[in-house]
Amino acid sequence: MLAAALRPMLLPISRIAFRPEVHGAANVPRTGPVILAANHLSFVDSFLIPLLTPRRVSFLAKAEYFRAGGPKQWVTRTFITGIDAIPVPRGGYRAAQESLEVALRVLEAGGAFGIHPEGSRSRDGRLYRGRTGVGWLAIASGAPVVPVALLGTDRIQPVGASFPKPGKVTVRFGEPMRFGPPPDGRPGPARRAATDEIMAAIAKLSGQEVAAEYNELSGGR
Template sequence: MLAETLRSVMRPVSRLAFRPEVHGAHHVPRTGPVILAANHLSFVDSFLIPLTAPRRVSFIAKQEYFEPGGAKQWLTRNFLTGIDAIPVARGDFRAAQESLEVALRHLKDGGAFGIHPEGSRSRDGRLYRGRTGVAWLAIASGAPVVPVALIGTERIQPVGARLPRPGKVIVHFGAPLRFTPPPDGKQGPARRRATDEIMAAIAALSGQEVAAEFNQLSAG
């Protein structure tokens, strides 16, 4: 009940504070599994997509954000619950794989799942090479992938800033991409090709300079 109340409050507040200009929302299927793959420029990215998408979208969030604590922890926990965040432990490769398994179950239940293929926020504004977890999810679930470009969120909350500030953001939802299991059974190359196609679609929407390398995971 509290989470639903927070959701009803957060949408108009976010529109007032960030004045989101949304394009291509019709590309997001209203029902059934779908993956929203977005660039990552700011901590607020994972919050803005669920607040601007035409349906409920879940992202992975660190388990510790959902644990009991003081007033700030209480607010964080209920805010994340209000935007349908999924709590998962973070850590090594096993934890990363567990996150994908949780996401896959959510997709198989017909949900919408958001992911940042870069893995962490870009500190220089470039679009970094995507990690293949997004393609693993797409091929394993059969869900379409909607590329998403966020523009201006790095000004709303730059890396290192404790709180977001008012400003204008643009959200582009692109045409869905579909991927099927490779006929030759070679999953690795197929995932790499699919991921590169997804990142190219995001780049076309965002207009970012494309980096040939992976981003460091420490940026969050």
């Protein structure tokens, strides 16, 4: 598998370029399904988590990232292939639900799946309200959720920057959280409650100011 060959090459590059400081890696189960729910400050977040987590992690990536193109497209495609990214179409409720079902299959196969509950990257450094897809996934799969905080990635590749620059990154893994089926049979409130609990754990790890609203901004870097 191409990803298995690329990851050992990307890992030392990331350690030299970003001097990562990793805390709580022992909280990530080494086997079995697990959801890594992380804050989202930079385009590089979804690259660094799979490289700095002590097991392989899959993230979803826009299908257009996998297409052929110029040198910049080649670099992006090479990196996302090397971190086990899964191509998915974007846009609309149906695409969002299909993405969650892809993630559920990863977990049902015993894999680790990474997700940014905020959706879009934060442009002001605040932690925005989580979307309930992570709650749906946690309850539907029964997999433990490990909250993750990334610090410093917004300085490495700010919104608008085409490529990352060297810098220092800190990654904090929190204690696993579990969410069972709703006892009252009402899935909507249960997903919301689980998502809010996960976001509170991320906020505690990251120290970010918490925003009460969703991050509606999308597109751009």
